[in-house]
Amino acid sequence: MNILNPRRTHRPPVPPQPGDIVLELDGVGIEIDCRTILNRIDLDIRAGELLAIAGPNGAGKSTMLGAITGDVPVTSGSISLFGEPIAAWDATELAMRRSVLMQNVDVTFPFTVDDIVRMGRSPWEGTPDELDDDMIVASAMAMTESMSLAERVYTSLSGGERGRAAFSRVLAQAAPILLLDEPTAAMDVKHQEMLMRLGRDYAEAGCAVVVIVHALDAAAAWSDRVALLERGRIAALGTPEEVFTSARLSAVYQCPIEVLRRGDGSLVILPERPAVSRHVYGRRQTIHGKET
């Protein structure tokens, strides 16, 4: 069918300078079924930063990401990408500029992880960048430690492994904006930290990274700025030290949360927990693999 409709030329992206505004939300409001999901969100996201989005369930985090990707129509306000409204770019031009990792990516047919990661390169098909496909795919998989999964079928992987494979695909897309919706949800601690560190590296290379996270201490440790969402509006925006205070978090999450500052300035964020009275019924316990 392309014979009748010769390949249109897509505008290639210009790499942004650190500090450039790459994404701008201006008074964005979203209503779905007469319910206000987002209310006048103003936010600018700059190249070179990792912005974490936090907030309780139902605060509108995923909807906001959906609005940025163009999946959720905006009721009021506007969103611009590299200075132009989202509608001004075609699907391929958008794909060259931002890559998106959604929650729970399901794959219909038994594609291997290698196939899946390679799919990340498809926006660059027919461009000079296509020549680097093999190298980029291999390095994306090496970074996420998913080389050993390459020949496995995606649908046979565990949740955490799927997360790593899907993240490799998003890295392989090599777009200057990375949008991640709870990428660490199914991962163990090691891979959670690995993923956040990779996000950090990605930002430091001059790209913009937006991550929705539930783990507040991970957000505090790895992000440049945090946007705390509460019932469809931004309750606070700033560095983790500014945003994460005991009073604010306790109010937003409606649950007592304690924020401690350690000697090196890093934050420890803990929900206040009552002391439980423990019951140990079995007598056998195992510590370091030895029975006591």
Place this chain on the structure above:
Amino acid sequence: MTASPTQQSRRDARIRANAADLGLAARTPRVTAFTFIVLAAGLIVMTVVSASLGQLIIPFDQVLGSVLDKIGLHWLQGPSRAFGEEALWNVRFPRIVMAIVVGAALGVAGALMQGVFGNPLAEPGTVGVSSGAAVGASCSILMGWDFLGALTTPALAFACGLFTTLSVYLLARRDGRTEVVTLILTGVAVNAVAGALISFCTFAAPTSARDQIVFWQMGSFNGSRWNQVALVAPMCVVGVIAVQFMAHRLDLLALGEKPARHLGVDVERLRFRSMLVVALLVSSAVAFCGIIAFVGLVVPHLLRIIIGPGHRALLPASALGGALLLTIADFAARTTIRFADLPIGMLTSLVGGPFFFWLLRRSRSKSGGWA
């Protein structure tokens, strides 16, 4: 609760078996090339066998001789028996070519529908697209319409086929995927309505047209003529070629609708074009040969196991596989019972039905429910 060592090892074994079943199989370019060669060779062999055997037996070398004769090479002796040449060129070859063309169309249509619906159970027959197209064709037979000349029947089949495809698509999908239950139930509903309309055509038809509609409905290549092949083959070829240009984007669709869009696929356009091609392929198959179900289900499924789910190889392989399957099925239909030409649609359904059921059971046990 922690798993006991035996549970653990049993689970490991199951995972490994799953992996072997699903993917770690040798899906190399070598396997793919080998598959293509086997399919193509099989198709050539079956063509010669099918042309040679039947009520009138024409030896292989005479079949080849006759073909070479047509292209101007007089290397081998043509058919020696009386009417051999006529039997070959007026009866058997148009029939075999029709089987090849229709088989390719149905194989590709099945693979394409599965890709677009995101469900390995989608198929023109089960979902009702074939019967939808059949409604158009039987109306045309009933009314004896010829406002488009010889193109009337295929054109009406295409119109009704496209309408059915689009309605099934709109009815059965949610969030870019089709749940098995929804798909099957949509198929039941569409098949019921289309079946009722075909029944009405049969009921309303005069006795002579009634026989025609009834036999045509069961699916058969009996009585295929060159002028029919000349109408159907171009439609099918256009469809099979057009689909190759969508192959890569169909792969991306396996990630789901939104992720495909995030990777630069214009999902709406891809979807509409696919539906157009499905309608074109299915109506070209149905127009003269009736409803031949399950080819589009069995062929892509088996090939996906062998060469993997990538559409670039799967689509052409499905064309070859469908062609091979229908040549074999037509040969069986012609020769199993002496002096009887069994309806081919009956044969494919006889084999395809249980296969469909097995797939259904398998997809249930895998996803832990009918979803």
